[in-house]
Amino acid sequence: MPLLDTPVRFGVQIQPQHSTYAQIRDAVLRMEELGVDILFNWDHFYPLSGDPDGLHFESWTMLAAWAEQTERVEFGALVNCNSYRNADLQADMARTIDHISAKGGTGRFIFGTGAGWFERDYDEYGYEFGTPGSRLRDLEQGLARIETRWAKLNPAPTRRIPVLIGGKGEQKTLRLVARHADIWHSFVGHEELPHKLDVIAKWGETEQRDLSQLVISNELQGRDAAFADALFDGGVRLYTLGMSGPDFDYDLVQRWLDWRDAKNA
Known part of the structure; x- marks a missing residue:
């Protein structure tokens, strides 16, 4: 599969846990001012680390606020859980946030999505957890419905909303x-990356889809520049850094921004 050779972009996942909303809002402003390319949150109802009953906020309502608050950055969930909302509703929510963020131009929303995995979310909020296979089947059906709904909505999205899918399972x-x-x-390492890209390429042939514009994204949390360099050599062009508050490490963000800029020089 030919790898897309575009400028490196850097995103921060502001994990919506253990912080007040005011602290999260301030972090969004600071990240945009620093020059981060994309801001993400996640779609869970409880913290994934630290105090399991600590402060936590819902994803989509927060993203709508970010759409209004920000001016330049792209943004989305890393990732939305397909199980929690009707697929057509997800499409409509995404389209609406896309328009909120456009401000006279094109929207900046990225539709990141996945099948779901955090059982506590399902149990506490009354969703059927099912199995990994059933959740992936639901995601498959949901994505088809979402794309169909985007084609029907009036007004239509301001652009073809980019779809981000996370995960590495080869069969589904x-x-x-x-x-x-x-x-x-x-989150795969550089050693595993070529094999996974070969699998995607083979599925692309099956699906008869041109994947020459597919952006390869990976995570930086707990990794160093040498690791990021190896991922770059393997074709990664979007890097994300997961980060919880309330004390956001802006110096670390700046170091990765400097690394990005050096790659793009």
Whole structure:
């Protein structure tokens, strides 16, 4: 599969846990001012680390606020859980946030999505947890409905909303990447990356889809510049950094921005 050679972009996942909303809002402003390319949150109802009953906020309502608050950055969930909302509703919510963020131009929303995995979310909020297979089947059906709904909405989205799919499962997830995604996100290391890209390429042939514009994305949390360099050599062009507050490490963000800028020089 030919790898897309575009400028490196850097995103920060502001994890919506253990912080007040005022602290999260301030972090969004600071990240945009620093020059971060994309801001993400996540779609859970409880913290994933630290105090399991600590402060936590919902994803989509927060993203709508970011759409109004920000001027330049792209943004979305890393990732939305397909299980929690009707697929057509997800499409309409995404389209609406896309328009909120446009401000006279094109929207900046990225539709990051996945099948879901955090059982407590399901149990506490009354969703059927099912199995990994059933959740992936639901995601497959949901993505088709979302794309169909986007074509029907009035007004239409301001642009073809980019779809980000996370995961590395070769039989189902990577086939959905080949069928639907504009961005593939994973945590795989540089040693595993070529094999996964080969799998995506084979699924692309099956799906008869041109994947030459697929953006390869990966995570930086707990990794160093040498690791990021190796991912770059493997084709990664979007890097994300997960970060919880309330004390956001802006010096670390700046170091990764400097690394990005050096790559793009």
